[in-house]
Amino acid sequence: MRVEYINPFVESAFSIMQEVLQTEVQRKELYLKKTSQPVMGVAALVGLAGDVEGRVLIDMSKVTAIAIASSMNGEELTELDDLVKATITELANMVTAQAVTKLHELGFKFDLTPPSIITGDNMQVSDLNVEALIVPLTVPHGLVEINVAIRERV
């Protein structure tokens, strides 16, 4: 993962989370993971294509997803319904879009795919030949991991 890519994602994840949840966000140590890694339960996936290619995955447990959606919507939600999914999709969109804007400013050009939500138990995500950068963020609602796997197009 090129050094230049790291900061935009970390910064935008941090600032968006802080803004939409109106709460304190703590960043834990970033790390790299190789191909296969577990997904906690609710994952919003945004694809990137252009000068760089890959995907961004915003990953959290079901409980966290419901709590985050509740506070973003300003109402108490109890189950993982369409509203929760739509809210998490929006969160993923905001984080990725801001990061991409920052990367555009640095001169990297690429497009985004619309986010999709994947839910389930015991899931794993694999990216052949790409290492994933994990940005763990803790908020009072739980742990949210921004999982970025992108590479230069060859």
Place this chain on the structure above:
Amino acid sequence: MDQTVTEELKQDIKKQDQEKVKQEDFKMVTFTLAGRDYALDIMKVKEISKANKFTYVPNSAPYVRGVYNLRGDIISVIDLRIFFNQFDRDKQSNAANELENMIILRLEDHVIAVIVEPLEKVVGVFKDEIQPTHPLFGDINIKYINGVVEKNERLYVILDVEKIFNSRDTPEIKVNIPKAKVVAKIDVETPLPTTSSSADFAAKDDINLKFISETLATFKVFYPSEINQKWLKNRFKDWANIRNKSGKDVQFSSEDEAKAFIKGFYSPYPNTLWDKTYADIIAGFIDKNKTGNFTVWNPGCGKGSETYSLSVMLKEHNSKLLLKILANDNDLISISTAPGLIIPSDKLDSTYKKYTVEGSNGVQFNKERKSSIIFEYHDVMHENNLPALDMVVMRDILSFVPVEMQGKLLQDVEENLRPGGILLLGQNESIDGRTNWKMEEKDNIKIYRKK
């Protein structure tokens, strides 16, 4: 009424089929090897022909059947069955009389013929039909496979011919030996054969050395192996002497002591720019007249001093090269500062001075030097996705990764370095036992050149 509906339906289906044909991403030539189905991209195929009685080339690798005169061009002929150890011995007997099926491949920079068993047909393939390879494909090294595709209820293994015959000028030598042999060679853990020099090693010392080796690995500071064995033995003798004199136990009592033990191991100029004399000696190993792309891999680049030194050294040595340096480190803080490395200006050598600019925070390298380097946050212990390389600078990296990773890392280097490419290891590291490398030495600095 019913009939028209079915007619319409049929036409609809036909239309869809036609559309599907149009959308085919690429076509594959399929063939069999020892009863199995394989395919390769038709764009790599120049032509297909039949021939036999190839001109035998003495002393070539067994899978090289000889050379063939293709309308005036002499091309080498490689037998894929032998190359992949898929040889069906019963068929060998009539091979002499029968014409062989040849696929003539046009690769990046040369033409090569491969012998296969009956060619089947050309099939269209959609990109999304290609399944990734499964690690269980034992018979052919997985690196040589692009994927697997199902067509007409048969599974075709798609070969990546560019990878298989990845070479610059002389294909016969560069074709890498199938995996089975490579694996055998990377067994780094094999204990060193007892040589005469070990005679002065008392049995007790042997045990102590073994203990020390294990402690170093446990503290994760240093992984003793064949690569650093020589240095370790000498260092152990000195260490034992010093400790005995001061009446201390030879064994380490703390991690700090373990660190003190390996202090002398490091190569010169860690975290500082290379001295001109040092850089000149290393540059001396590189062809001065080479032009075109020159790709360097520099894992463990830390804060980037080494990488910038390399960039300047190569530029000074041969300015015609189109330089690309891939620098990796798994330390996020170090690598993040690397692109904008600040150099203390009082330490700046005149050679480096002309490649720097004065910024608001201090002296930095100029844009041209910076753009020759791509800094990446990457852990070499994960999968290394590398282009073809001309040089690898890996000083004091191998000894600091676990022993089983050392072999894998060396294999990655071996697979991606072009023949004649240079590997620079730490000053106390050596890979003398490996067959694919030739050691060259000048003023006590060693490099390994890939054969």
